[in-house]
Amino acid sequence: GEDVEQSLFLSVREGDSSVINCTYTDSSSTYLYWYKQEPGAGLQLLTYIFSNMDMKQDQRLTVLLNKKDKHLSLRIADTQTGDSAIYFCAESLPGYSSASKIIFGSGTRLSIRP
């Protein structure tokens, strides 16, 4: 079945790295995503990785994918107060049109302590 799991909370000290983990069950996932949601707002696409890649880095963000274990992580370097938000892991499943259906995890609430 389709299931994406994440831990619900993460607290890190400002300036440290944050690592948010996610596991998924569907091996037919084509892309895996990280979205950020701030209170009362929509979702912001942070980054995504194609399922045949192992790693993707984009400025402070590093995504690691272990396809064998169906494990995805997002590392945020030098975490700042503006990084406080809920981070959703998501997988896209092959669709019949030009777009794919996306299944979301429960979201990890990242809080930053001074």
Next chain:
Amino acid sequence: GAVVSQHPSRVICKSGTSVKIECRSLDFQATTMFWYRQFPKQSLMLMATSNEGSKATYEQGVEKDKFLINHASLTLSTLTVTSAHPEDSSFYICSANPSWAEQYFGPGTRLTVT
């Protein structure tokens, strides 16, 4: 990134009335759009896939007669919540793909049914 807009951003309606929410892709065409629902402190749940020129595809458990979807053009999909009840109060978010990999989300519409 690509821009997806929603209107209205917030709506309050009386129980028994219908409410229409619009989703537009502003700088790209989308033959497929997605409608999600998010309850407070919860993840996004896919409600339906909106297809331009054909009927929407609903996820299991979503009442198609209650949540009417019309994909009128390549840049507009509408979700109408018919005979709304307080339990329909939620945050409704749409999304669309400018490319196969990237799915961008609208800012969401907060519906409150009194």
